[in-house]
Amino acid sequence: MSDGEDSSTAGGQDGTVTATEQEQQRPPLTGRIYYLLGGTLPSTYRAWISHDLTGSGWRTRQAARPVLLMAPFAVIFALLPGAIAVRATVVAFLLVSGAGLGFATSGYFRNRRLEQHGFPPVLAVEDDDDE
Template identity: 40%
Template sequence: MGFRLPPENLGWVRHDLTDAGWRGRMMVRHLALMTPVCVGLALLPAEWGIRVAVVALALLSSTFVVAINFADIRQARLRQHGLPVPDDPQRGHPPH
């Protein structure tokens, strides 16, 4: 949620952001954060169709934004913890 973990957790952070499956873990983390938001939106007073549409819009749009920015989010989290950012030649530019 934006906080830096203690130094003894750097191994876990490195594993979470560099080992196979890091994209899936990032998406699960995002969905875990969005679930309470979506529940809150669903409880707002409105017709059920509008509530469903608002929840769907919030969930789909935020998931899309996370999916297209996986690499940038990963780089920011690695830098936040003082870990080296791997160079990804598929992105067409060096890490910034």
């Protein structure tokens, strides 16, 4: 990775962590699953969390979380008896709506997860009032 990819940190945090240090502090699979489900990781993974929530591709990673959480339900609906077209439509609806909701709410949930791990929010959450 280039240094430009890793220079994005949350709200002016110390940007001296290199890419190799971030890879060394990557949580184990169980920790990443816990993080995916909304859990708070220990402070030893702060650099990895900061890169995950502020590095390039953060919006795609945030949008993928609801799709991954919706996948078991899509499998269950795909295995239920019924017409193939109906089952395929339900599975497609679940996955597409999960992706849409993920992209629509990615900024809000990124700020929530940043605050959850002790970082300042990147974007101010504003009420969407059309006057």
